Amino acid sequence: MWKQQFGQSLRKFLYIDHSIQSESDAQTYLNLSQVKSKHGMWNKVAILCGATEKQVHDYYHNTWSKQFCDSYEEYKDQLNEQLLNLMQSKMRKSDVLNQLIGQLQLEHPDKNFHTISLRQLLTYTYDRLAQRIDLNTHVDQNITKQSCDCSVKAGQEQIANQHPIMDQNEIIFLVTQLQTLVQGGVRVYFQYLHNIILLTFIVFESVTRLHKYGMTIIEARFCISTVQNHNSMKFCITSKPLKEIVTVRFDKNFAIA
Known part of the structure; x- marks a missing residue:
C-alpha cells in the first residue's frame, strides 16, 4: 500500500x-x-x-x-476563553482564528503545533458558540424574575411534600446562594433522586457569564449529596457547547467556600 x-x-x-x-x-x-x-x-x-x-x-x-507535531490539548481552555473574548470584539471570523493561532505560536516558539487541525478545532468551536449565542438572543423575553420566583416556590413545595432530609430553610438559603452566581432569567427545578437532590438551573440570557471561563452558561446542574453534615457538596456547571466543568465547594452553612 x-x-x-x-x-x-x-x-x-x-x-x-x-x-x-x-x-x-x-x-x-x-x-x-x-x-x-x-x-x-x-x-x-x-x-x-x-x-x-x-x-x-x-x-x-x-x-x-x-x-x-506538539499537542495543544493543554492550551484548549486558554484558547476557548480567548476565542469568546475575541468574538465579543466583533472581529471577523478569519481574523479571530488567525490571531488565536498566531498568539499561541508566539507564546510557545519552541512548540510545533499542527496548525491545520488546530484551525479546524477553533472553527468548529467558533461556529458552535456563534450558533448558541444567536439562539440565546432570540429567547422569549417574557421570562421575568416573577416567573423565576414562581418556579423556585413550586420547587420548594415539591421538596416539602417529599419530606426532604434537608431543612426547607436550608434549601431556600442554598437557592439564594446559587442564584447570585448567575444573571438574567433562571428557572429552578427540583427532583428528588434517592439520596441526591438534583437542582437544574436553566439560564436563558446570553449575557450570563461564567466568571472563571467567561463562557455562556446554557445549563447548570447542582448535585448535593445528603451526607449528615452537608459539608461535602459539589456544584457542577456544564457550559455548552464547550462542555467545561467547574466545581465550587460549599461549606456546611451553604456559603461559597
Missing part, C-alpha cells in the same frame, strides 16, 4: 530534487519544512507512491505530519 511507502517516497523526492538525504521520517519532515520551493512536489511524490496528487497531499497534512 502506498501509505506504507510514503515516508520513503518523500525521502526519494528530497534526494532527487534537492540533493537532501534523510535518515528517518522525523528528519524527512524537518528537511521538508526547510525546503523553500515545493512547486510540483505533490505530483512528483504521487508518482513515486503510485497514488494521486490529492491523496498524498491530504495524507501528508492530515495524518502523516501530525506525528511530529
Whole structure:
C-alpha cells in the first residue's frame, strides 16, 4: 500500500530534487519544512507512491505530519476563553482564528503545533458558540424574575411534600446562594433522586457569564449529596457547547467556600 511507502517516497523526492538525504521520517519532515520551493512536489511524490496528487497531499497534512507535531490539548481552555473574548470584539471570523493561532505560536516558539487541525478545532468551536449565542438572543423575553420566583416556590413545595432530609430553610438559603452566581432569567427545578437532590438551573440570557471561563452558561446542574453534615457538596456547571466543568465547594452553612 502506498501509505506504507510514503515516508520513503518523500525521502526519494528530497534526494532527487534537492540533493537532501534523510535518515528517518522525523528528519524527512524537518528537511521538508526547510525546503523553500515545493512547486510540483505533490505530483512528483504521487508518482513515486503510485497514488494521486490529492491523496498524498491530504495524507501528508492530515495524518502523516501530525506525528511530529506538539499537542495543544493543554492550551484548549486558554484558547476557548480567548476565542469568546475575541468574538465579543466583533472581529471577523478569519481574523479571530488567525490571531488565536498566531498568539499561541508566539507564546510557545519552541512548540510545533499542527496548525491545520488546530484551525479546524477553533472553527468548529467558533461556529458552535456563534450558533448558541444567536439562539440565546432570540429567547422569549417574557421570562421575568416573577416567573423565576414562581418556579423556585413550586420547587420548594415539591421538596416539602417529599419530606426532604434537608431543612426547607436550608434549601431556600442554598437557592439564594446559587442564584447570585448567575444573571438574567433562571428557572429552578427540583427532583428528588434517592439520596441526591438534583437542582437544574436553566439560564436563558446570553449575557450570563461564567466568571472563571467567561463562557455562556446554557445549563447548570447542582448535585448535593445528603451526607449528615452537608459539608461535602459539589456544584457542577456544564457550559455548552464547550462542555467545561467547574466545581465550587460549599461549606456546611451553604456559603461559597
